[in-house]
Amino acid sequence: MRHGWLMVREGMYTVGLQYTRRDLYELLDVPKAEQGGDWLNGYHRHRNDYYVFCNVGMPGRTGHDYPNRWDGEKLIWHGKNRSNFEQQAIRNLVSGDYRVFVFYRDEDRAPFTFAGIGHAVPHRDSEFPVRIDWVFGSDEIAGAPVFTDEYAVGAQYTEGQRVQVLVNRYERDRNAREKCIRHHGVICCVCGFDFGERFGELGRGFIHVHHIVPVSEIGESYEVDPIKDLIPLCPNCHAMIHRRNPPLSVDELKVLM
Numbered sequence: 001m002r003h004g005w006l007m008v009r010e011g012m013y014t015v016g017l018q019y020t021r022r023d024l025y026e027l028l029d030v031p032k033a034e035q036g037g038d039w040l041n042g043y044h045r046h047r048n049d050y051y052v053f054c055n056v057g058m059p060g061r062t063g064h065d066y067p068n069r070w071d072g073e074k075l076i077w078h079g080k081n082r083s084n085f086e087q088q089a090i091r092n093l094v095s096g097d098y099r100v101f102v103f104y105r106d107e108d109r110a111p112f113t114f115a116g117i118g119h120a121v122p123h124r125d126s127e128f129p130v131r132i133d134w135v136f137g138s139d140e141i142a143g144a145p146v147f148t149d150e151y152a153v154g155a156q157y158t159e160g161q162r163v164q165v166l167v168n169r170y171e172r173d174r175n176a177r178e179k180c181i182r183h184h185g186v187i188c189c190v191c192g193f194d195f196g197e198r199f200g201e202l203g204r205g206f207i208h209v210h211h212i213v214p215v216s217e218i219g220e221s222y223e224v225d226p227i228k229d230l231i232p233l234c235p236n237c238h239a240m241i242h243r244r245n246p247p248l249s250v251d252e253l254k255v256l257m
Contacts, residue, residue: 013101015136016178017205018111024051042080043089050093050100052077052118052134056175057106066129068104070175075102075115075134083129085122090130094120102134106175113178177209179226188234190241190253195234207232214247 038044066078103112118134195203
């Protein structure tokens with residue numbers, strides 16, 4: 001299991017951390033005789049939960065290349081070849097009666113990253129295979145929140161009121177954030193703070209991701225380089241960088257420390 005981009009516990013799994021199927025067998029105490037099978041075929045029912053495994057941006061080992069992709073924080077997903085909404089497994093996935101643990105990967109033979117417990121938005125006008133959009137983090141499907149840890153200059157927040165945070169698509173690109181973490185790790189690049197070392201399991205994998213180029217300056221044609229444009233910072237250093245507008249550079253903040 002490896003570090004991910006955000007430390008949120010959903011059941012026994014952590015959003016953003018990576019798991020192999022063997023990890024899941026051990027965590028769930030799956031008997032040897034029940035391993036494999038549907039666990040390897042995209043979606044599997046285990047007791048009263050479902051487990052969805054998908055490739056994003058690449059074909060599967062069977063040669064099928066479904067257009068699975070991230071659209072902001074929404075995962076656009078397609079079922080097995082010739083799947084339809086009359087099939088019992090698909091009906092169960094969209095019923096809301098089961099927890100659906102969604103895992104994805106964008107590299108062949110890599111472990112799967114846990115996306116979270118998915119809420120299904122079915123596209124019943126789709127033919128074969130079925131299309132379901134998975135949203136995460138809210139029971140309010142249409143208004144599922146977008147997680148952001150980038151500071152908005154001049155933002156105002158009122159305690160006790162719901163706040164709508166508007167961010168552009170670059171900031172909520174989950175793949176870019178994950179690639180940043182893979183390259184730079186989860187230790188603050190200014191002060192060296194490691195949440196996992198300090199807080200153990202609770203802090204493992206937690207870190208903010210800072211845009212070196214301010215989000216407000218990114219144009220529609222700009223493509224974020226996860227390694228050059230994003231950098232992991234602890235919340236304290238992240239807040240200090242944004243105490244000035246335009247923000248301090250990482251090197252400037254290091255000098256202040």
